[in-house]
């Protein structure tokens with residue numbers, strides 16, 4: 001996904017959440033000064049592969065979801081989903097995070113050579129300043145939801161989980177399977193519920209672009225609007 005294609009969705013979510021685009025851009029620039037170029041072939045293990053996209057919903061601990069993750073060719077995991085999978089002895093190939101919950105997990109992964117896609121946005125600049133310098137530079141890809149600049153890329157997506165799916169798509173994954181996704185989770189805050197709704201919208205957009213159907217959306221697809229596509 002290039003930025004021109006992403007931008008209408010980005011503008012729609014900025015206005016829905018009241019986020020400040022200039023703050024996202026400042027975060028990107030702070031991160032760009034701390035980032036190193038990331039070789040494009042680092043995600044080659046995702047190309048033509050069946051990739052499990054692990055969210056951190058409560059269903060991730062279900063046997064069915066853990067088995068699906070273990071059976072995939074590769075696993076891209078969002079934030080705290082990494083800890084759950086590692087605990088279940090399932091290895092994670094890429095972590096996607098905005099550094100707000102388990103940055104020490106991300107640090108450890110980069111130290112052992114596993115790539116981490118670390119997201120800079122207008123509300124996490126202190127975490128970016130603290131954590132990016134502590135990571136092993138060659139294993140960190142810095143991402144933005146604003147326009148890409150320098151070593152900072154934008155492959156699309158908003159929450160950690162849907163960004164994981166857009167990243168796998170960008171890397172040429174043949175099939176995406178979703179584990180640990182609970183869009184109707186009653187135990188999340190109102191803000192998190194709105195973020196999950198955006199994750200569902202963006203995943204629906206991704207399935208349309210891929211001419212695929214993600215079974216995780218089956219109970220939700222009918223209610224999802226993608227207003228940026230109709231303008």
Ligand SMILES: Nc1ncnc2c1ncn2[C@@H]1O[C@H](COP(=O)(O)OP(=O)(O)OP(=O)(O)O)[C@@H](O)[C@H]1O
Nearest residue numbers: 055056057078079080081159160161162181182185
């Ligand atoms: N029920 C759920 N609760 C939390 N996350 C979920 C759920 N279902 C799917 N996810 C996905 O798992 C990702 C990781 O969630 P987690 O709560 O560990 O991290 P987070 O840092 O709060 O995520 P984010 O900052 O993207 O909101 C979310 O970004 C979301 O895309």
Ligand SMILES: Nc1nc2c(c(=O)[nH]1)N=C(CO)CN2
Nearest residue numbers: 019121122123158159160195
């Ligand atoms: N500006 C801003 N951007 C975000 C935010 C957020 O809280 N603020 N949260 C995200 C996923 O939780 C992703 N992007």
